[in-house]
Amino acid sequence: MTAQSNLDERVIDEALAWQAALERDDADWDGYMAWLEADPRHREAFDSIALTTAMVEEHKDAVGSLFDVQGVAASPRPQRRMRWALGGGLVAALVLAAGLPLLRTGQAPSVYAADTDKSRAVTLANGANILLSPASRIVVHGKDAARIELASGEVYFAVRHDPSRMLTVEAGPYRITDIGTRFSVNLSGGSFRIGVSEGAVSIASDKADGQVRLQAGQQLTGGADGHLTLAPVAASEVGSWREGRLSYSDAPLALVVADISRYSGKRVIVDPSLETRHFSGTLVIGDGSRLLPDLATVMGVAVHPQAGGALRLGGADR
Amino acid sequence: MNADQEEEVETLYGLHRGELRRLLNARLGDSVEAEDLLQELWLRARQRPVGPVGNGRAYLFRMAQNLVVDRLRERQRRMARERRWSDQETDFAQAGMEPTDRSGTAEDQIIAREEVAALASAIANLPEGARRAFELHKIRGLSHAEVAAQLGISKSGVEKHIAVAMKYLRRALLR
Numbered sequence: 458m459t460a461q462s463n464l465d466e467r468v469i470d471e472a473l474a475w476q477a478a479l480e481r482d483d484a485d486w487d488g489y490m491a492w493l494e495a496d497p498r499h500r501e502a503f504d505s506i507a508l509t510t511a512m513v514e515e516h517k518d519a520v521g522s523l524f525d526v527q528g529v530a531a532s533p534r535p536q537r538r539m540r541w542a543l544g545g546g547l548v549a550a551l552v553l554a555a556g557l558p559l560l561r562t563g564q565a566p567s568v569y570a571a572d573t574d575k576s577r578a579v580t581l582a583n584g585a586n587i588l589l590s591p592a593s594r595i596v597v598h599g600k601d602a603a604r605i606e607l608a609s610g611e612v613y614f615a616v617r618h619d620p621s622r623m624l625t626v627e628a629g630p631y632r633i634t635d636i637g638t639r640f641s642v643n644l645s646g647g648s649f650r651i652g653v654s655e656g657a658v659s660i661a662s663d664k665a666d667g668q669v670r671l672q673a674g675q676q677l678t679g680g681a682d683g684h685l686t687l688a689p690v691a692a693s694e695v696g697s698w699r700e701g702r703l704s705y706s707d708a709p710l711a712l713v714v715a716d717i718s719r720y721s722g723k724r725v726i727v728d729p730s731l732e733t734r735h736f737s738g739t740l741v742i743g744d745g746s747r748l749l750p751d752l753a754t755v756m757g758v759a760v761h762p763q764a765g766g767a768l769r770l771g772g773a774d775r
Numbered sequence: 776m777n778a779d780q781e782e783e784v785e786t787l788y789g790l791h792r793g794e795l796r797r798l799l800n801a802r803l804g805d806s807v808e809a810e811d812l813l814q815e816l817w818l819r820a821r822q823r824p825v826g827p828v829g830n831g832r833a834y835l836f837r838m839a840q841n842l843v844v845d846r847l848r849e850r851q852r853r854m855a856r857e858r859r860w861s862d863q864e865t866d867f868a869q870a871g872m873e874p875t876d877r878s879g880t881a882e883d884q885i886i887a888r889e890e891v892a893a894l895a896s897a898i899a900n901l902p903e904g905a906r907r908a909f910e911l912h913k914i915r916g917l918s919h920a921e922v923a924a925q926l927g928i929s930k931s932g933v934e935k936h937i938a939v940a941m942k943y944l945r946r947a948l949l950r
Contacts, residue, residue: 473938486836493801500804507844509945513913519891521914635888657881
């Protein structure tokens with residue numbers, strides 16, 4: 458756009474002065490036209506001022522509510538451009554995120570937790586509908602539930618997009634924004650997974666600058682080692698736990714096992730020989746008791762009961 | 776709009792058509808685009824009631840100015856979309872995959888969201904005085920006089936702060 462060229466300060470000052478002058482009833486339109494015609498840089502300067510004004514005007518409500526939530530305008534964060542290191546067959550569309558501070562408020566957070574044997578539906582103050590899978594927990598912060606923290610487990614979100622509303626879902630080091638969609642987020646056993654069934658979301662991480670854009674039919678998985686994989690996922694399989702199935706596509710075993718632990722109520726230990734394995738497939742939840750044996754069968758490994766009621770997946774019997 | 780009003784708009788437009796063309800030419804630096812916007816201005820003017828004829832000229836001039844800004848904004852958004860697409864294109868081409876969704880409205884919402892973020896961050900980075908004056912006036916909608924009273928400074932002090940803020944934001948937003 459026009460503003461890249463080096464217009465000197467004087468021209469910009471003149472453009473600002475004209476912009477203010479034209480707001481008056483007795484504006485000197487002839488003088489303004491003569492000024493524009495005197496030098497093409499005048500037009501360029503006026504364009505840039507007019508565009509800036511238009512952007513401010515257009516977004517003032519959104520910016521205002523953002524400042525409301527923050528209490529004070531926050532301290533700056535340097536902007537850098539760094540690409541996420543992504544594994545997997547797909548490469549995400551990356552956008553540069555402006556250094557936007559986390560939303561903080563003085564309001565006391567609310568905690569919602571689902572029992573170990575059933576899921577729990579919650580409608581938040583901002584109209585977002587969420588469903589917590591069994592033994593999952595979220596913490597809702599701020600006026601209008603602007604920040605939702607997934608403490609553990611898996612939660613399905615159905616959120617209508619509203620550009621004037623800043624809604625952030627945090628899961629460990631990951632931050633999900635720009636939400637207008639249906640998606641399921643899982644934070645279990647140190648692993649992270651988000652699948653989008655409708656719409657799109659942006660995901661940022663404390664560990665990298667920039668954002669990953671996730672569209673319907675895509676999932677992003679992060680292992681405990683921080684390795685990220687973006688892959689396609691059937692939209693119908695996103696949040697399939699709501700229909701009694703656990704579906705995985707190349708998921709870290711730690712995440713699968715943590716899910717099973719939640720549903721079965723049993724502590725599950727993964728043999729070190731399987732730690733780096735991934736799992737793809739669907740398990741029927743039922744009462745939770747068949748999940749681990751089924752997983753073991755599919756993977757061709759054994760389940761070993763341990764002292765204290767825990768179960769160990771894989772490795773030799775001992 | 777009744778027949779009288781329509782006639783009034785026509786008279787007004789006929790009277791100022793030459794000047795409006797001059798303004799649009801000066802504003803756009805392109806006579807073809809200026810002619811195009813002049814047509815659009817005419818179509819729009821006919822659809823809206825007009826104030827007293829005394830203000831008619833300024834009314835039409837402001838309308839012309841707004842049409843130019845709308846066009847600039849549209850061009851700016853289009854460039855943002857194209858930038859995003861070409862980024863995606865490159866990335867997906869490398870992976871041999873097709874981009875999944877290019878829905879215009881979703882894209883526009885992302886762009887709007889990014890603009891809001893950039894704007895909030897740029898305002899937060901302003902020098903303290905300029906930031907407070909700018910926020911009260913441009914974001915909260917207080918008048919210059921109200922901002923002056925609230926900050927305990929003169930009206931011209933407020934104007935200077937706003938000018939500093941505008942210059943800074945212009946640089947930050949239109950890189």
